[in-house]
Structure formats: C-alpha cells, structure tokens
Amino acid sequence: MMNKDEYIEKLSKLLKKLPKGEREDILWDYEEHFMIGLxxxxxxxxxxxxxxxxxxxxxxxxxxxxxxxxxxxxxxxSMFEAILSAAGxxxxxxxxxxxxxxxxxxxxxxxxxxxGVMVFGGIxxxxxxxxxxxxxxxxxxxxxxDGLLNIFGGILVGIGLTILGLxxxxxxxxxTRWLYGLAIKYxxxxxxxxxxxx
Amino acid sequence: xxxxxxxxxxxxxxxxxxxxxxxxxxxxxxxxxxTISISEGTIYPLLKRLKKENMVxxxxxxxxxxxxxxxxxxxxxxxxxKKNLVEEWDQxxxxxxxxxxxxxxxxxxxxxx
Numbered sequence: 001m002m003n004k005d006e007y008i009e010k011l012s013k014l015l016k017k018l019p020k021g022e023r024e025d026i027l028w029d030y031e032e033h034f035m036i037g038l039x040x041x042x043x044x045x046x047x048x049x050x051x052x053x054x055x056x057x058x059x060x061x062x063x064x065x066x067x068x069x070x071x072x073x074x075x076x077x078s079m080f081e082a083i084l085s086a087a088g089x090x091x092x093x094x095x096x097x098x099x100x101x102x103x104x105x106x107x108x109x110x111x112x113x114x115x116g117v118m119v120f121g122g123i124x125x126x127x128x129x130x131x132x133x134x135x136x137x138x139x140x141x142x143x144x145x146d147g148l149l150n151i152f153g154g155i156l157v158g159i160g161l162t163i164l165g166l167x168x169x170x171x172x173x174x175x176t177r178w179l180y181g182l183a184i185k186y187x188x189x190x191x192x193x194x195x196x197x198x
Numbered sequence: 199x200x201x202x203x204x205x206x207x208x209x210x211x212x213x214x215x216x217x218x219x220x221x222x223x224x225x226x227x228x229x230x231x232x233t234i235s236i237s238e239g240t241i242y243p244l245l246k247r248l249k250k251e252n253m254v255x256x257x258x259x260x261x262x263x264x265x266x267x268x269x270x271x272x273x274x275x276x277x278x279x280k281k282n283l284v285e286e287w288d289q290x291x292x293x294x295x296x297x298x299x300x301x302x303x304x305x306x307x308x309x310x311x
Contacts, residue, residue, distance in 0.1 A: 025246075026242065026243075026246070029223060029242040029268070030242065032222075032223070032268060033223060033227075033238070033242070036224040036267070037224065039263060050231075050238045051237065051239035052237025056237065057239045057243070060240060064243045064246065
C-alpha cells in the first residue's frame, strides 16, 4: 500500500530516463488524479491501488514515448531516404546525363583540336607555299609544284584554312559557353529537386 | 482480460465519452470503471498519445471546488477515429457473438443426436 507521495515518487524514479519536461507533465496528471480522488472521498492508498502498478504504468508510458521517438526518427529516415533518392538521382545522372555529357565534351575537345590544327596547318601551308620556292632545297612535304599559280593556291588554301579554323574556334567558344550555362542550369534544377524532397 | 485488448477498447471508450462531452481524466476513469475494470493509471498515457495524434486537445477549466482541471475535447480527427473504432468494434463483437452462439448450437445439435 502506497500513499500519494510514495506512488508519485516511485513513478518519478521509474521515469528517470524521460526528459524532465515530459516526466513532469506526466506526473502532473497523476497528482491531479490523486487530488480529485481525495476530493471525492477516496483514500490515497485506495487511489494508488486503483491506478495500478507503477512499474506496469511506467513501462506503458516509456513505450508510448519510444513510439513517439521512433516516429520522429521516421522523419529523419525519410530525410535519409531523400538523400538516398538524391544519390539515386546522381546515378541516373551518371547514366543518362554524364555519359552523353562526356561524349559531348570529347566532341568539343576534338573540334577545338581540329580548329587548332586548321589554324596552324593553314599558317604552315601559307608559309610553306611562300617559303618553298625561296628555299627549293628544303622539302616541306607539301604536294605543290613550283608554279606561281600553285604558290598562290597554296597561300590561298593556307589562309582559307586558317580563317576557317578561327571561325570554328570562335563558334566552338560560343557553343561551349552556351552548353556550360545549360549544365549550370541543369545542376541548379537538380539541387532544387533534392532540396524540395527534404 | 488481455491488457493489449483492453487498451484498444479503452481508446474506444475514451473517444466515445469525449464525443458526448468534454471531460477531465478522472471523470472518464470514473465512468469507464463503472462498466469495465481498468487500471485507472493507463488512461493518462493514452490521453497523451491521443493528444499527440491530434485526436483530442486539452485545456484548463476552473472547477467549483479546487484548482483548474485539465479537460479534454475531441477533434474532427478524433471523431473520425471514433466512428471507425465503433464500426470495427460492432463487427468484431458481432462476429465473436455469432461464433459463440454457433458453437453452442452445434454442440447442442450434437448432444441432441
């Protein structure tokens, strides 16, 4: 047989692991229960007996509390899930975006190299066309005759090639900038999606 | 009776009582104890959970004798839950009753033969 103070103290001890606020909130209900019971003419011992074993009660209270914690954790796990799905999005990106992106980058580099070769090749051909007749002994490995027409032709082809290379270079520059902007936009969109899933 | 079973029924009883009028904890315990024996203390963790699940809200109200009491009021969510629980209970108890009566009839039939 326990009186009110004994009962409350025992329950308080059993609920030691709960946060202070939570515990006090619970104990307040039982104190009120005792108070009203006393007003109704019951004895403290009678009330504590009717309330039930504090151990059973504490177990129930703790279980309810753990369920609440688990539910809170569920939101954390849903965040984890969000991160996972974000990683999934990464894998998706890897396959459907990164591969085409890599191919695109490879193509861009190829065209840059090609443009570079065209510019320097054009300069080389132009110079070769000019220099070859001047230094006939030297072989520039260019299939051209010594004729004046061939020299002018060589110069023209060389200059044309250089100009074309420069044009390609300029075009590639704008194309790269445009693609870069597109990639940034896409990344931002991804971030929005990931943020939105929080 | 099984404690788990009783706990479920207790939730139903509390929601039914609160659907009639706002009550304080002791009042509900008093009412329920009239018909079924319960550990009176179990109602408070239950009320706490119902509150957390937004099925009830609590407020303090002055009493004629003594300090203000914590009253509970059922919410729309609580009313929905009560409706479902009552339906479930009716179905369940009817099923159990049918089973019991069938059994008696069957054993009666066998005895008659």
